[in-house]
Amino acid sequence: xxxxxxxxxxxxxxxxxxxxxxxxxxxxxxxxxxxxxxxxxxxxxxxxxxxxxxxxxxxxxxxxxxxxxxxxxxxxxxxxxxxxxxxxxxxxxxxxxxxxxxxxxxxxxxxxxx
Amino acid sequence: xxxxxxxxxxxxxxxxxxxxxxxxxxxxxxxxxxxxxxxxxxxxxxxxxxxxxxxxxxxxxxxxxxxxxxxxxxxxxxxxxxxxxxxxxxxxxxxxxxxxxxxxxxxxxxx
Numbered sequence: 001x002x003x004x005x006x007x008x009x010x011x012x013x014x015x016x017x018x019x020x021x022x023x024x025x026x027x028x029x030x031x032x033x034x035x036x037x038x039x040x041x042x043x044x045x046x047x048x049x050x051x052x053x054x055x056x057x058x059x060x061x062x063x064x065x066x067x068x069x070x071x072x073x074x075x076x077x078x079x080x081x082x083x084x085x086x087x088x089x090x091x092x093x094x095x096x097x098x099x100x101x102x103x104x105x106x107x108x109x110x111x112x113x114x
Numbered sequence: 115x116x117x118x119x120x121x122x123x124x125x126x127x128x129x130x131x132x133x134x135x136x137x138x139x140x141x142x143x144x145x146x147x148x149x150x151x152x153x154x155x156x157x158x159x160x161x162x163x164x165x166x167x168x169x170x171x172x173x174x175x176x177x178x179x180x181x182x183x184x185x186x187x188x189x190x191x192x193x194x195x196x197x198x199x200x201x202x203x204x205x206x207x208x209x210x211x212x213x214x215x216x217x218x219x220x221x222x223x224x225x
Contacts, residue, residue: 002156002158004156006156033212035215040217041217042215042216042217042218043157043202043215045207045212045213045214048211048212050211055211056209056211056212088154090156090157092156092157102147102159102162103149103157103159103213104159105156105157105158106156107155107156108154108155108156110154
C-alpha cells in the first residue's frame, strides 16, 4: 500500500462515453500527477498539479480533462476517447513538485476504449 | 520528451545471478531515481542518487552514477524470482516540475 489509491482498477468504455478516473492520496503531499503508460512506450507525463494549481500540461488532447479540487484528490475526466487512448493511467503524488522528491504511485487504472 | 533510456530492454537470468541495468540521460541533473514496476501495477521508488554521489547502496541494490558520461547503472545482486519486474530510471524535466521516465528494462528471474 503506497498511500495513493486509484479507482476504478479497470474500465472499459465506448468512444462516445464520458467517464472519470479518481485518485486519492493519504500522504499529505502537495503535488499530484497523471501519467499514461501504453504498451512498449515510455511513461508519458500528462498533467502536474501543485497545491491544486496545474503547473504542467504536456500537450494532452482536450478529450482528457483533469481536475484537482483539493490537494488530496485528483480526477481525470474522459470524453470521446479513441482506441489508441487505451492504456494504463497512473496517478502519483510527491511532497513537492520540485527538488529531490520521490513519487508515490497508485496501482493504476487499466483503460480499454472500444 | 524522453530523458532517460535503459539498456538492455530485456534481461533474463537465473536465481542467484546478478542483474545489471544501465541508464543514459541527456541533460544535466540534480538527481537520478530508479523505480520498479510489477506487471500491470504502479511504480515503486527504489533508490535516489544525487549528482554529487558516485555510488549508493540499499540492501541488494547498488546504483552508480557517472555524470561525465551521463549514465547510471543499477545492480541487483543475488537475484530472486521475486525481482522479476520492469525497472525504470527517471530524471527531472528541464522545467524541474516532473519526473521523466525511460522505457525500462524488463527483468525475468527464473528459479
